[in-house]
Amino acid sequence: MPTITVDGRRLEVPEGSTLLQALDELGLLMNGVDVPHYCWHPKLSVDGSCRLCQVEIEGVPKLQIACDTPVADGMVVHTTSERVQRAREGVMELLLVNHPLDCPICDQAGECKLQDYAVDYGLDHARTREPRRPGRKRVELGPTIVFDEERCILCRRCVRFCREVPETGELVVENRGDRSRITTFPGTPLDNPYSMNVADVCPVGALTTRDFRFKVRVWDLDEVPGLCTGCSKGCNVHVGVARGAVQRYTPRRNDQVNETWICDEGRLSYREIGAPDRITRPAVRDAEGRMQPVSIARAIERAAERIRAAVLREGPAVVAALASPHATNEDLTELRRLLDGIGTATSGAAVVEGEPDGLLLQAERAGNARGARDLGFGDPGLVFEKIRGGGVRVLLVMGRDLLAEPFLGGTDPLASLDAVILLDTHRSALEQVADVVIPGRMLAEKGGSMTNHAGLVQRVPAALEPAFDAHAEGAVLARLRAALELVLPARSEGAA
Amino acid sequence: MVSTLVAQAPEATVLSDELRAAIDREIARFPEPRGALLAALRLVQDELGCIAPPTARAVAEIFGLHPAEVLEVLSFYNLFHTEPQGRHEVRVCTNLACSLRGARTLLRELEEHLGIRAGQTTPDGRVTLGHEECLGACGYAPMLRIGDRYHEELDGPAARALVDGLP
Ligand code: SF4
Ligand code: SF4
Numbered sequence: 208m209p210t211i212t213v214d215g216r217r218l219e220v221p222e223g224s225t226l227l228q229a230l231d232e233l234g235l236l237m238n239g240v241d242v243p244h245y246c247w248h249p250k251l252s253v254d255g256s257c258r259l260c261q262v263e264i265e266g267v268p269k270l271q272i273a274c275d276t277p278v279a280d281g282m283v284v285h286t287t288s289e290r291v292q293r294a295r296e297g298v299m300e301l302l303l304v305n306h307p308l309d310c311p312i313c314d315q316a317g318e319c320k321l322q323d324y325a326v327d328y329g330l331d332h333a334r335t336r337e338p339r340r341p342g343r344k345r346v347e348l349g350p351t352i353v354f355d356e357e358r359c360i361l362c363r364r365c366v367r368f369c370r371e372v373p374e375t376g377e378l379v380v381e382n383r384g385d386r387s388r389i390t391t392f393p394g395t396p397l398d399n400p401y402s403m404n405v406a407d408v409c410p411v412g413a414l415t416t417r418d419f420r421f422k423v424r425v426w427d428l429d430e431v432p433g434l435c436t437g438c439s440k441g442c443n444v445h446v447g448v449a450r451g452a453v454q455r456y457t458p459r460r461n462d463q464v465n466e467t468w469i470c471d472e473g474r475l476s477y478r479e480i481g482a483p484d485r486i487t488r489p490a491v492r493d494a495e496g497r498m499q500p501v502s503i504a505r506a507i508e509r510a511a512e513r514i515r516a517a518v519l520r521e522g523p524a525v526v527a528a529l530a531s532p533h534a535t536n537e538d539l540t541e542l543r544r545l546l547d548g549i550g551t552a553t554s555g556a557a558v559v560e561g562e563p564d565g566l567l568l569q570a571e572r573a574g575n576a577r578g579a580r581d582l583g584f585g586d587p588g589l590v591f592e593k594i595r596g597g598g599v600r601v602l603l604v605m606g607r608d609l610l611a612e613p614f615l616g617g618t619d620p621l622a623s624l625d626a627v628i629l630l631d632t633h634r635s636a637l638e639q640v641a642d643v644v645i646p647g648r649m650l651a652e653k654g655g656s657m658t659n660h661a662g663l664v665q666r667v668p669a670a671l672e673p674a675f676d677a678h679a680e681g682a683v684l685a686r687l688r689a690a691l692e693l694v695l696p697a698r699s700e701g702a703a
Numbered sequence: 704m705v706s707t708l709v710a711q712a713p714e715a716t717v718l719s720d721e722l723r724a725a726i727d728r729e730i731a732r733f734p735e736p737r738g739a740l741l742a743a744l745r746l747v748q749d750e751l752g753c754i755a756p757p758t759a760r761a762v763a764e765i766f767g768l769h770p771a772e773v774l775e776v777l778s779f780y781n782l783f784h785t786e787p788q789g790r791h792e793v794r795v796c797t798n799l800a801c802s803l804r805g806a807r808t809l810l811r812e813l814e815e816h817l818g819i820r821a822g823q824t825t826p827d828g829r830v831t832l833g834h835e836e837c838l839g840a841c842g843y844a845p846m847l848r849i850g851d852r853y854h855e856e857l858d859g860p861a862a863r864a865l866v867d868g869l870p
């Protein structure tokens with residue numbers, strides 16, 4: 208590996224990489240070694256168009272762009288010299304010549320590289336008297352993205368993203384010189400399942416998502432590490448929380464999982480957290496068959512009564528459980544303990560599948576399908592068979608995925624059971640057949656770990672508290688086990 | 704990354720067999736087919752007069768490119784047109800040397816004479832008037848071109864006479 212010296216620091220760098228790549232790989236870029244850059248992006252091809260990344264290399268008369276200069280053994284690089292500073296100031300001045308400076312009404316303000324570097328390297332006044340180039344302020348490039356032409360610095364990251372990642376290529380630069388602008392071909396709007404990533408790669412406020420536009424100022428957001436639970440890829444996200452609600456997901460870089468991207472569907476899946484159809488309070492069915500709201504303690508007690516009665520009458524084998532592939536490993540471990548404690552093994556997890564897209568989106572549309580399998584909640588076919596054959600009296604259901612084809616397809620097969628105990632986050636037809644309904648929490652509301660399709664276990668903290676009476680499934684199941692153990696003293700504690 | 708997300712299929716104009724064959728001959732001359740894109744666009748414009756979006760789509764299909772990439776090339780060169788042009792293209796150079804020698808006045812005079820603005824075509828479809836960047840005839844400024852022919856050292860009357868003489 209070649210050795211280079213950057214600002215007096217000797218670094219071993221990967222052969223064949225560029226200076227910026229090497230710094231990025233060592234985790235030093237903008238984190239010890241500041242080389243500001245616009246057009247370069249760690250996951251896109253090199254463009255070399257913004258000229259902001261210029262550095263001084265000993266023995267080379269002119270400044271060189273770090274994004275397109277390969278490392279060489281013995282190279283001595285300066286990133287903080289007077290010449291470099293002056294070059295950055297010059298580039299910033301040119302980039303700002305036509306900028307509208309409308310930060311007060313710009314969504315990017317607060318997380319804008321143009322703002323950041325203008326503060327670091329910009330002049331505090333404009334030396335030009337010419338009018339700024341006017342541009343269109345609101346161009347709908349497609350169903351998800353709005354473009355502000357005046358703010359664009361033509362770094363072409365968005366163009367390269369569309370060509371290189373989803374390979375759909377909808378965006379181009381048309382015209383040239385000071386008439387250059389980002390556009391689409393007539394009749395071919397920016398419309399692909401990864402389109403919203405262009406708003407993330409755009410270093411300025413030129414591309415914004417329709418979803419997040421004017422919703423909340425970014426400095427009011429608490430950004431908490433989270434996971435998308437839309438499929439078994441387990442893409443890493445920042446959960447943006449403000450005013451007690453999740454306002455957006457943005458991708459969180461993880462080179463092992465999602466690099467710097469997430470799919471649009473996953474990005475918008477944060478909406479499920481604040482959806483109007485959340486189950487918001489525990490309830491049990493009364494003697495007249497109506498659901499009555501109760502305390503969580505009463506709901507757990509009722510569930511315990513149902514299980515206890517069935518076990519005493521017909522033995523533990525008539526209790527079955529369908530685990531949710533959306534639940535955390537911690538939740539599912541509690542479920543496993545509970546089932547072991549009761550002494551039944553009839554369980555599985557219904558995982559809804561779709562088409563994988565060859566990029567990130569996996570066939571299994573649940574964040575912890577693999578984790579559920581690893582904890583022994585596999586094919587639910589046997590559970591369904593046993594239900595249809597009358598061998599189940601009490602069914603513990605986590606999640607509504609079993610309602611989908613090719614599983615139960617509906618609630619009819621559940622009508623003849625003694626009791627359905629439902630632990631779920633969102634309302635569904637299952638409530639009609641349930642005896643006990645307990646509101647669960649989404650991952651962002653409880654934290655925990657999930658195992659992605661490749662077996663990687665990822666743990667995240669809770670990002671917010673739900674505004675209603677919802678409970679982490681694992682905690683509920685632990686309380687249920689405690690309630691049962693009082694009357695099932697012969698059962699030993701199950702294996703963890 | 705290899706993805707299954709391909710651009711949607713378009714409706715495109717059909718190019719004549721001769722044109723298609725001429726484009727294929729150009730493609731054969733380059734190691735990378737897309738090297739022939741510029742040549743192909745010239746052939747298409749020579750035959751059809753302009754390259755409207757459906758035509759650009761057809762060309763993109765031949766080259767296996769996204770139509771937006773063809774637009775990128777088309778819009779970069781101002782010798783390509785995406786809208787129909789008049790029978791005669793009159794373009795006055797307004798670059799530095801010609802402007803110093805009165806080209807902008809010349810262009811304005813022609814606008815008045817023809818009753819159209821630069822960038823427009825006379826209602827009878829005879830003349831499209833426009834300006835042009837440097838054509839390398841600075842020593843003979845001001846100048847204009849009509850189609851492929853240069854006309855140099857002009858003044859108002861000479862330019863008007865030229866335009867009036869066009870069939
Ligand atoms: S829209 Fe944003 S990403 Fe695209 S070229 Fe302009 S500044 Fe760069
Ligand atoms: S690929 Fe899967 S995990 Fe990643 S963002 Fe999309 S749905 Fe979420």
Ligand code: FES
Binds near residue numbers: 244258
């Ligand atoms: S980052 Fe190097 S030129 Fe833009």
